[in-house]
Amino acid sequence: MISFEEFKKMELKVATIKKVEDHPNADKLYVITIDLGGFSKQIVAGIRAAYSKEELIGKQIVVVNNLAPVVLRGVESQGMLLAASDADKIVVLTPDKEVSPGSGIK
Numbered sequence: 001m002i003s004f005e006e007f008k009k010m011e012l013k014v015a016t017i018k019k020v021e022d023h024p025n026a027d028k029l030y031v032i033t034i035d036l037g038g039f040s041k042q043i044v045a046g047i048r049a050a051y052s053k054e055e056l057i058g059k060q061i062v063v064v065n066n067l068a069p070v071v072l073r074g075v076e077s078q079g080m081l082l083a084a085s086d087a088d089k090i091v092v093l094t095p096d097k098e099v100s101p102g103s104g105i106k
Contacts, residue, residue, distance in 0.1 A: 010064055
């Protein structure tokens, strides 16, 4: 269990996917460029088996924006997208209506 104060430290934002590339060193990963409303970030996500590149371009997603960057299989990831998974599939979390990139999750 975490406290509400710890939870409030997470900065959840809506981002729009602008570019998707295959990770050069991992078959299950994409390198994704996202727009957060005036600036871009690169994230690495293990959703390659669930989505084609074409399905992702233009999609709005929810990201954890204030994670410290990490290097995943040689490529820097500057955030994390949120997704749900069960035994059969991975589903990226999206807002049910379009909002401006960079909008906060309340």
